[in-house]
Amino acid sequence: MTNKNNNSILDVEFGRQKLTIEDVVNLAEGRAKAILSTDPDFRARIQKGVDFLDRELREHGHIYGVTTGYGDSVLRRVPPELVGELPLHLSRFHGCGLGDELSQPASRAVLAVRLASLCSGYSGVSPELLELLTAFFDHDITPIIPEEGSVGASGDLTPLSYIAAALVGERDVMMRGERLSSAIALEKAGLKPLTLRPKEALAIMNGTSVMTALMCQAFARADYLCKLTARITSLATLALHGNPAHFDARLFAAKPHPGQAQVAANIARDLADLGATYQPARLQDRYSIRCAPHVIGVLADMMPTFRTTLETELNSANDNPLIDIDEETILHGGHFYGGHVAFVADGMKTLIANLADLMDRQLALLVDTKFNHGLPSNLSGSTPERASINHGLKAVQIGASAWTAEALKNTMPASVFSRSTECHNQDKVSMGTIAARDCLRVLQLTEQVASALLIAVRQAIVLRLHQGSISPDQLGEDVTGFLAALGDDIAFIDEDRPLEGTLRTLIDRIQARHWPLYVTNTTDGTAS
Known part of the structure; x- marks a missing residue:
């Protein structure tokens, strides 16, 4: 949802309201400011997902992408002492993008689309992750994302790994027109690198946000x-x-x-x-x-x-x-498949x-x-x-x-x-x-x-x-x-x-x- 603030800059609120294409474009082109909703119900929903994942991990100890390997490696069990390292490994081994780098407006659009998805409350990510993504807009920090390497399912894994990496202080970003390591950019902005919780790298990377943003x-x-x-x-x-x-x-x-x-x-x-x-x-x-x-x-x-x-x-x-926090159920599916966006792209280009x-x-x-x-x-x-x-x-x-x-x-x-x-x-x-x-x-x-x-x-x-x-x-x-x-x-x-x-x-x-x-x-x- 978009509102105008006193400086005539648009405020785009993430949380309880649906976003429009224009919201994404305005954020991408620097005409809007990202605002994370302070609505108590929204904040409670996000926290409830985190708490449910923690409880599920304690009580049952078996969650895809948390205590298992990824994709075809789902049958590989991850021992409890390595669970904390798994998200970082996901972000690192996908750091193999090639080709031209997305423009800064395109990368900001990707940030906006991914933030919108994670704010839906089905991903089990922490409020701290959402706040840091929002802070990237405030401080003009834009992950540098190579445009090649995604087949569009299981989502835009490789390009989105550059967002996950930037959040933890790895790889390069642009900050106010200057190319810096993410660690230095975060320090200049007075922000702390994120420690990825279980499933958070998967939640950031496993989705259609690059294709949708473009x-x-x-x-x-x-x-x-x-x-x-x-x-x-x-x-x-x-x-x-x-x-x-x-x-x-x-x-x-x-x-x-x-x-x-x-x-x-x-x-x-x-x-x-x-x-x-x-x-x-x-x-x-x-x-x-x-x-x-x-x-x-x-x-x-x-x-x-x-x-x-x-x-x-x-x-x-x-x-x-996905996490159904109302029913306290983990739902395994394939929503990372980008077929609808692919059809729009193929149709529009014709x-x-x-x-x-x-x-x-x-x-x-x-x-x-x-x-x-x-x-x-x-x-x-x-x-x-x-x-x-x-x-x-x-x-x-x-x-x-x-x-x-x-x-x-x-x-x-x-x-x-x-x-x-x-x-x-x-x-x-x-x-x-x-x-x-x-x-x-x-x-x-x-x-x-x-x-x-x-x-x-x-x-x-x-x-x-x-x-x-x-x-x-x-x-x-x-x-x-x-x-x-x-x-x-x-x-x-x-x-x-x-x-x-x-x-x-x-x-x-x-x-x-x-x-x-x-x-x-x-x-x-x-x-x-």
């Missing part, structure tokens, strides 16, 4: 990209002298997918000031213009489903075993790649004199005398084609590539974390395509204004404001120049969700 970030980016692609389609329609009748509300009442209809309505609103004297170049535009709401609309219509699935996972207990493909086709029309209805080749703004040596956006269009091709290639579903591992104990796994990483890669590539198209549509509309084939009063207030904002970052291209810096700036703007895009009146993730 997909919360992906959701926010996909939601913005969905709206941005609609705005870009509006600008491409203007630049190509397209037909605004393709976005008539009566059409979409006949095929009433709500997200699709909303996308069409947004585009129609952008084009509403063209006026009765406007004459489109064609009765029916090519599909990348005419069918744009149908392409973008699939993502818009799936976003509420994606939200429901991700927020259910976010607010779930997903380690093993829909996002379709946006890349749509925009790539729009760009191809804009730069080609056979299709762009009077715009110069490659949208070069050079004078006729210098046109022979200027090539405008020729290379940018090639780049966009390359980024699109890679995005499409990465849509192969990861969730069907289960591997039998860990002595065939983990013989069916979700691959959810790989799917989530794929989704983020497809998002990055599609944002790159969008940055190329932003340069193109801005250049094309400026050329149209120079030609006099569009007048400023036909653009409308929202479109005019958006073009003016783009003009802060995109200079008119009258002579060839390197555009890498401009592209990178635009990608940063997209990922920061910099430009306001349409008014959102709903909380279900659809554009409105």
Whole structure:
């Protein structure tokens, strides 16, 4: 649950309330403060789980992951004198992650999602563990987590081991922009390393928090990209002298997918000031213009489903075993299996790649004199005398084609590539974390395509204004404001120049969700 404090920083309370995707993203991006609930019932529930585990260990002495080895090693009994060392061993032998390190926002998102799960009261962790995790946010301590090494069941064991290690003062963290050993960071913050209680390493590591955290970030980016692609389609329609009748509300009442209809309505609103004297170049535009709401609309219509699935996972207990403190029972299951998140990731990346493909086709029309209805080749703004040596956006269009091709290639579903591992104990796994990483890669590539198209549509509309084939009063207030904002970052291209810096700036703007895009009146993730 999110509240605003007196400093206009959001407070996200962990404990009795459910979290939203926005809570996770706000914590990840530094706009929120983590608060551990002081509700007496919540605190009592957490302590009751600890007390039950202690009593069960005393009276029966046999608990999976406490007095047994892990996974396939479940048949291996751990003698009482070694039980205290077992959690530390779990965190240490999983310290084998490779690949790039998660960004600090991504790692903060992982911390938030894991804290939410452990606060559900089914994991048997101590209040001290929850307080130390919360303190990591207060002191800007972020575990450094390699992104590779998880098969998505038994949860994100290897990447989450880096959180367990940081809590006990091992491995490296980032603290206020500086890379330090966890032990030094904890000392600087005035915090004591945690001594892991029985089951606590398992509770931290045995869950779906990495894949869920990455997909919360992906959701926010996909939601913005969905709206941005609609705005870009509006600008491409203007630049190509397209037909605004393709976005008539009566059409979409006949095929009433709500997200699709909303996308069409947004585009129609952008084009509403063209006026009765406007004459489109064609009765029916090519599909990348005419069918744009149908392409973008699939993502818009799936976003509420994606939200429901991700927020259910976010607010779930997903380690093993779970503790039913009311019935005083230990429940052995497989909630660490990340199949739901994997499906969201595989589905979302396919829909996002379709946006890349749509925009790539729009760009191809804009730069080609056979299709762009009077715009110069490659949208070069050079004078006729210098046109022979200027090539405008020729290379940018090639780049966009390359980024699109890679995005499409990465849509192969990861969730069907289960591997039998860990002595065939983990013989069916979700691959959810790989799917989530794929989704983020497809998002990055599609944002790159969008940055190329932003340069193109801005250049094309400026050329149209120079030609006099569009007048400023036909653009409308929202479109005019958006073009003016783009003009802060995109200079008119009258002579060839390197555009890498401009592209990178635009990608940063997209990922920061910099430009306001349409008014959102709903909380279900659809554009409105």
